[in-house]
Amino acid sequence: MLKKMYGLVCSTLMVGAIITPGVWASATKVGTDEAVEVLGSDDPYYNMRWAWPTTDDTITDDYGDVGWRWHKGIDIGVTKEPVFATASGVVIQSGVYSDKVTYAMTIKHNDIDPDTGKNLITRYLHLEPGTLKFTTNKTVSKGTTIATSGKSGATGYHLHFDVNAKGMTYPGDYDTFSPWVFWPEKRPSLLNIDLGGDTQGQHEEKFDDPEYFFDFLLIDYVGKDEFFRWMDSIEESERTMTNFKKYFKLTEKDINKIMKTSLSPEREKKILGKS
Numbered sequence: 001m002l003k004k005m006y007g008l009v010c011s012t013l014m015v016g017a018i019i020t021p022g023v024w025a026s027a028t029k030v031g032t033d034e035a036v037e038v039l040g041s042d043d044p045y046y047n048m049r050w051a052w053p054t055t056d057d058t059i060t061d062d063y064g065d066v067g068w069r070w071h072k073g074i075d076i077g078v079t080k081e082p083v084f085a086t087a088s089g090v091v092i093q094s095g096v097y098s099d100k101v102t103y104a105m106t107i108k109h110n111d112i113d114p115d116t117g118k119n120l121i122t123r124y125l126h127l128e129p130g131t132l133k134f135t136t137n138k139t140v141s142k143g144t145t146i147a148t149s150g151k152s153g154a155t156g157y158h159l160h161f162d163v164n165a166k167g168m169t170y171p172g173d174y175d176t177f178s179p180w181v182f183w184p185e186k187r188p189s190l191l192n193i194d195l196g197g198d199t200q201g202q203h204e205e206k207f208d209d210p211e212y213f214f215d216f217l218l219i220d221y222v223g224k225d226e227f228f229r230w231m232d233s234i235e236e237s238e239r240t241m242t243n244f245k246k247y248f249k250l251t252e253k254d255i256n257k258i259m260k261t262s263l264s265p266e267r268e269k270k271i272l273g274k275s
């Protein structure tokens, strides 16, 4: 409930800010004060004491209705900086998108959402290829470095971060909620927003379809070289899980079985390295 109220306040302000860039600073300031007041120290999300996901807090694109599209998370303007797990949990997705360059990781946290009763799930997009440190099913602690931020699948360097309470590995629009409930004190950093940055115009909506994400566990199973040979042999639009299963002769049952496995440190290191 609290997070919904907060999201509403933010999105209203965002629309105003986009239409009239001049009111940005003052509008954001009002939003900041109100948000802190609304959430306060009783905010259950704030009290989870999550770690901020990277080293800097300059926001290049906010959560929610940014005027011409819905943004599922926040974009943080970092270039090749460490990315941290915001809280303890288990990796439930670690892999590459069908464009061959976008790397992402998703963590299911031990913290339970007070609204839905489900585990909170966070996603980290546009990671630097070859820097991901964990494969699916590995546990991570709060503050663990999970990768280096990059610009894979984006025109400019930034970390896209989003959170959902619906148990979703690939959340669609409106499936996520405002991350600011975890860090109300970070909200003033929006005053540093870089509206002219080259990360403007990013579209993460395409990154919500499991058909186009290939997990490192699957890539390890079929062999890294064979996997990328397959990718290179077809058009990007043809690089789907359906075609992957067909080509490597894997059934849904096989996939489920592979996705439950855990790689040895040696195999993990090999599959996570630069391709």
Ligand SMILES: [Zn+2]
Pocket: 061, 071, 073, 074, 075, 159, 160, 161, 202, 204
């Ligand atoms: Zn984003």
